Amino acid sequence: MKTNTHFAFFDEGSKKEIRRAILKAVAIPGYQVPFASREMPIARGWGTGGLQITLSIIGKQDVLKVIDQGADESVNAVSIKKLVQATTGVKLTERTQESSIIQSRHRIPEVALTEGQILVLQVPMPEPLRPYEAKEYQTKILHSEEDYSGAWLMLFEQIMKYGQTATGADHPVYVNNRYVMAPSPIPRFDNPKMHQSEALILLGAGREKKIYAVPPYTDVASLAFDDYPFAVESFEGKHCHLCGATNVFMDELIDHSTGETIYQCNDTSYCMERLNANVEAEVEENHV
Amino acid sequence: MAIDQVHDMQQVYRKLLQSMSRPGTISSIREIAERVEYKLPCYRATFLSVMTLLDAEVTFHILSEKNQELIEKISEYTLAKYAAITEADFVIVLQDDTEASIIEAMERCKNGNLLDPQHSATWIIESPLIAKEAELTLTGPGIKQEAQLQVGLTPEIWQTRNERASEYPLGIDFIFIDEQAQLACVPRTTSVVILEVE
Ligand SMILES: [Zn+2]
Numbered sequence: 001m002k003t004n005t006h007f008a009f010f011d012e013g014s015k016k017e018i019r020r021a022i023l024k025a026v027a028i029p030g031y032q033v034p035f036a037s038r039e040m041p042i043a044r045g046w047g048t049g050g051l052q053i054t055l056s057i058i059g060k061q062d063v064l065k066v067i068d069q070g071a072d073e074s075v076n077a078v079s080i081k082k083l084v085q086a087t088t089g090v091k092l093t094e095r096t097q098e099s100s101i102i103q104s105r106h107r108i109p110e111v112a113l114t115e116g117q118i119l120v121l122q123v124p125m126p127e128p129l130r131p132y133e134a135k136e137y138q139t140k141i142l143h144s145e146e147d148y149s150g151a152w153l154m155l156f157e158q159i160m161k162y163g164q165t166a167t168g169a170d171h172p173v174y175v176n177n178r179y180v181m182a183p184s185p186i187p188r189f190d191n192p193k194m195h196q197s198e199a200l201i202l203l204g205a206g207r208e209k210k211i212y213a214v215p216p217y218t219d220v221a222s223l224a225f226d227d228y229p230f231a232v233e234s235f236e237g238k239h240c241h242l243c244g245a246t247n248v249f250m251d252e253l254i255d256h257s258t259g260e261t262i263y264q265c266n267d268t269s270y271c272m273e274r275l276n277a278n279v280e281a282e283v284e285e286n287h288v
Numbered sequence: 289m290a291i292d293q294v295h296d297m298q299q300v301y302r303k304l305l306q307s308m309s310r311p312g313t314i315s316s317i318r319e320i321a322e323r324v325e326y327k328l329p330c331y332r333a334t335f336l337s338v339m340t341l342l343d344a345e346v347t348f349h350i351l352s353e354k355n356q357e358l359i360e361k362i363s364e365y366t367l368a369k370y371a372a373i374t375e376a377d378f379v380i381v382l383q384d385d386t387e388a389s390i391i392e393a394m395e396r397c398k399n400g401n402l403l404d405p406q407h408s409a410t411w412i413i414e415s416p417l418i419a420k421e422a423e424l425t426l427t428g429p430g431i432k433q434e435a436q437l438q439v440g441l442t443p444e445i446w447q448t449r450n451e452r453a454s455e456y457p458l459g460i461d462f463i464f465i466d467e468q469a470q471l472a473c474v475p476r477t478t479s480v481v482i483l484e485v486e
Contacts, residue, residue: 019301026309
């Protein structure tokens with residue numbers, strides 16, 4: 001049996017092609033650069049696009065964090081971490097502040113990202129115009145002509161139907177005032193974090209063979225109308241039942257003993273860190 | 289110690305990515321460049337960048353006609369093919385190239401098309417000295433407010449570049465490299481204002 005002995009899984013030729021695509025993506029913010037997506041030892045749709053980016057940029061000095069829908073310990077995040085670590089030996093972390101590369105599905109961490117970090121987002125469907133135009137060649141023409149009337153119409157229809165912008169995750173954004181881009185299925189709550197981000201954001205779609213990017217300090221505006229402004233999910237008056245946090249993205253849970261609705265930080269490492277800090281503070285107090 | 293094709297190339301790439309995503313930010317690959325053992329008709333850091341980015345899937349062009357030796361070395365080490373300026377994916381400018389030859393090449397190189405703006409040339413340009421000086425003022429994506437950069441290109445060359453980048457997303461992306469193995473980038477999105485010399 002032939003075993004894979006390459007550093008970071010890929011041969012150098014595969015990395016070079018992906019690396020070149022990333023540089024073009026950075027030079028044309030929001031534009032989907034095609035690349036020759038490789039077969040990966042994890043199922044497609046489970047982050048192969050993000051994983052291919054991570055493996056192509058990662059080096060021995062990097063510290064990697066992987067999260068899936070806010071959780072570091074989900075099966076998917078763990079299998080990605082295992083693959084990367086087995087082929088690179090890099091240090092893993094759950095602390096956002098300690099990481100140099102963060103690969104994520106469906107979330108941007110609560111802790112603000114900084115200049116030394118790269119966020120890699122996994123993308124199932126990179127084409128924001130696909131819901132109304134099935135043909136790839138046609139969507140390419142629409143992007144080339146900056147014809148986004150269909151995207152606006154889609155938004156308008158939602159407002160007519162629901163009385164508000166009822167998009168869930170993956171609410172389209174305008175990048176650098178030129179390309180309409182799918183931010184990946186992050187909640188609307190995370191969209192503003194892309195605007196003028198300190199960290200470089202790279203997005204990868206394995207099945208659709210596309211890589212795109214939001215460089216740091218780049219304008220990212222969520223699509224909205226003047227009279228129906230963009231709004232993030234509201235957690236006003238709610239707090240995390242574990243750590244007490246407010247103004248973070250929370251999951252809704254049912255307290256089985258009381259039957260009441262309770263809320264909990266979706267970003268588990270953020271919540272854990274706050275809990276530990278609270279415990280430490282209590283210990284300090286008891287020692288005084 | 290020689291160059292490590294895996295880990296050194298990864299580090300060079302990350303510096304390139306760092307500088308391309310933050311135009312005007314100067315990165316150094318000196319520690320790696322000092323280990324380059326080949327005798328080369330270009331800066332060691334130029335060769336490292338070429339090794340990092342080129343392979344059999346892309347083409348390159350060198351302006352200086354007398355550089356048969358470098359063309360052969362690059363082809364041999366990267367398997368990339370030499371191509372005319374109108375076709376090349378990478379254009380390599382050495383420090384002794386003239387303003388006239390650079391401008392002519394810049395007017396003729398690929399700058400992408402609206403459907404595929406990525407089908408454009410990436411220029412790897414040797415600079416006498418890259419510094420954070422007010423020769424150029426840069427603004428645009430990747431830059432918080434503004435950045436200053438000195439690379440030693442003439443105002444006429446920048447004017448040609450600005451014309452080729454005027455129909456965004458069409459344009460060309462620059463990687464500058466100096467003898468001290470510093471590098472800086474100016475992608476097509478960067479708006480470049482040249483300091484007026486009285
Ligand atoms: Zn919490």
